[in-house]
Amino acid sequence: MIQNEKIHKVLIVDDHTILREGLCQLINSTPGMSVCGTAKNAHEGFELIEKTTA
Structure with missing residues (x-):
């Protein structure tokens, strides 16, 4: 990964494990x-x- 590259964070929500x-x-x-x-x-x-952005 390039040093200044922004990491896009993803939250996955689905009822199928x-x-x-x-x-x-x-x-x-x-x-x-x-x-x-x-x-x-x-x-x-x-x-x-809420927990991760507080």
Whole structure:
């Protein structure tokens, strides 16, 4: 990765565990992208956003 390259953080929200895991692997293997968290529903997703941005 280039030193000044911005990392785009992604939160994955889906009720299927296998899909979340697969997307994590795909996104984390993409330069400039990183999974910052996963949630199984919108409620968990919003809670995670509140915790990580506070």
